[in-house]
Amino acid sequence: MRKVRVNWQIKALLPVVCVLLAGLILCTIATLTLRDPDRDALLLLAGAGSVIVCGVTICVLAYLVQRPMVELQEKMALVSKGNLETAVTFSQSNDEIGDLGRNFNYMVQQLQESRQEIETMHRTQMSRAEHLATLGELATGLAHEIRNPLAGIAGVIDIIGRDLPATSPARAMVKDVRLEIDQINRILTDLLQTARPHPPRMMKSNLNTTVEHAVMLARQQVISKPIRIEIVTAPNLPEVQHDSDQIHQVVLNLLLNAVQSIESNGYVTVKVDSDGECATVTVTDTGRGMSQQQIAQIFRPFYTTKATGTGLGLSLVRRILDEHDGLITVTSEPNKGSTFKVQLPFSQTTEPAQVA
Numbered sequence: 001m002r003k004v005r006v007n008w009q010i011k012a013l014l015p016v017v018c019v020l021l022a023g024l025i026l027c028t029i030a031t032l033t034l035r036d037p038d039r040d041a042l043l044l045l046a047g048a049g050s051v052i053v054c055g056v057t058i059c060v061l062a063y064l065v066q067r068p069m070v071e072l073q074e075k076m077a078l079v080s081k082g083n084l085e086t087a088v089t090f091s092q093s094n095d096e097i098g099d100l101g102r103n104f105n106y107m108v109q110q111l112q113e114s115r116q117e118i119e120t121m122h123r124t125q126m127s128r129a130e131h132l133a134t135l136g137e138l139a140t141g142l143a144h145e146i147r148n149p150l151a152g153i154a155g156v157i158d159i160i161g162r163d164l165p166a167t168s169p170a171r172a173m174v175k176d177v178r179l180e181i182d183q184i185n186r187i188l189t190d191l192l193q194t195a196r197p198h199p200p201r202m203m204k205s206n207l208n209t210t211v212e213h214a215v216m217l218a219r220q221q222v223i224s225k226p227i228r229i230e231i232v233t234a235p236n237l238p239e240v241q242h243d244s245d246q247i248h249q250v251v252l253n254l255l256l257n258a259v260q261s262i263e264s265n266g267y268v269t270v271k272v273d274s275d276g277e278c279a280t281v282t283v284t285d286t287g288r289g290m291s292q293q294q295i296a297q298i299f300r301p302f303y304t305t306k307a308t309g310t311g312l313g314l315s316l317v318r319r320i321l322d323e324h325d326g327l328i329t330v331t332s333e334p335n336k337g338s339t340f341k342v343q344l345p346f347s348q349t350t351e352p353a354q355v356a
């Protein structure tokens with residue numbers, strides 16, 4: 001049922017009119033004993049007074065209430081068109097209407113700040129996208145120019161190594177060169193994947209196994225160093241939908257960073273867990289840690305503090321996690337260590353689970 005729209009002036013005036021009418025009736029009854037001419041004059045006076053009171057009331061209300069309401073409506077129309085450089089003038093008055101004005105101005109200011117934040121974020125994303133597009137072209141060119149001759153060099157090195165006598169001291173050197181070639185290949189693969197990642201091949205599988213593989217590989221890298229890598233798996237974790245190759249790479253990158261942050265001896269702990277909605281993998285190290293300014297930079301492509309680093313590890317990690325709808329968070333303290341926490345959502349069909 002449609003409601004009848006009643007103008008606010010009528011609503012405001014109605015009680016005043018009722019009171020005045022009641023007064024007039026009482027006045028008429030009270031003057032019944034008076035002579036007719038005196039009574040008529042008195043009633044006329046009372047009637048005129050009532051009309052004047054109504055007029056004054058409506059003028060005061062129009063000045064105090066209607067004017068701000070009209071201004072508010074105009075400013076709201078401006079805001080809805082996207083103009084956030086506006087404010088109402090009646091916010092100065094020290095009453096409820098003033099409160100309304102102040103709240104409105106505050107709300108517009110908040111909207112303006114949020115819009116600026118969104119614009120800044122958008123600009124950052126755009127510049128990141130441009131950065132990655134340039135990187136893509138660079139990577140394709142580099143891969144073509146470097147990989148093919150590198151494969152040739154690797155082949156020759158293998159042949160030389162095979163032909164050397166078993167007792168030759170040059171064998172160790174050949175092995176080192178082979179390792180360096182593998183390292184260059186790894187960097188190129190990282191570069192290519194950062195620039196042109198293939199979409200993840202999602203499959204439900206055991207996240208513990210994926211993480212265990214990465215830990216096994218990282219352990220081989222620190223075999224001769226006083227660094228211990230511990231793993232705590234979650235045997236009751238339900239299967240997580242993920243691309244095991246890519247998540248393996250994520251964990252391996254985090255582990256290598258953790259290991260590289262430890263100058264002499266130390267620990268790295270990897271923990272697989274669940275926080276209800278997501279499976280989590282936490283990599284904690286007792287390394288050199290990072291300042292807040294450094295943390296703000298580490299996901300940028302090419303940001304590195306290492307002489308031999310490419311600065312692509314973490315940008316690749318974030319890209320892979322973006323495609324898994326996952327998250328990565330960092331906490332760190334200089335000279336104490338760092339913790340990188342990866343969150344991977346369980347697939348929609350899998351119930352969030354508690355890990356025993």
Ligand SMILES: Nc1ncnc2c1ncn2[C@@H]1O[C@H](COP(=O)(O)OP(=O)(O)OP(=O)(O)O)[C@@H](O)[C@H]1O
Binds near residue numbers: 290309311
């Ligand atoms: N666990 C950590 N402890 C301290 N610093 C870290 C850690 N992880 C990352 N960083 C800092 O973040 C920077 C960027 O890391 P990222 O993995 O992207 O590149 P990189 O390790 O320098 O090079 P790459 O991984 O390509 O070999 C590192 O150079 C380092 O300064």
Ligand SMILES: [Mg+2]
Binds near residue numbers: 256313314
């Ligand atoms: Mg790295």
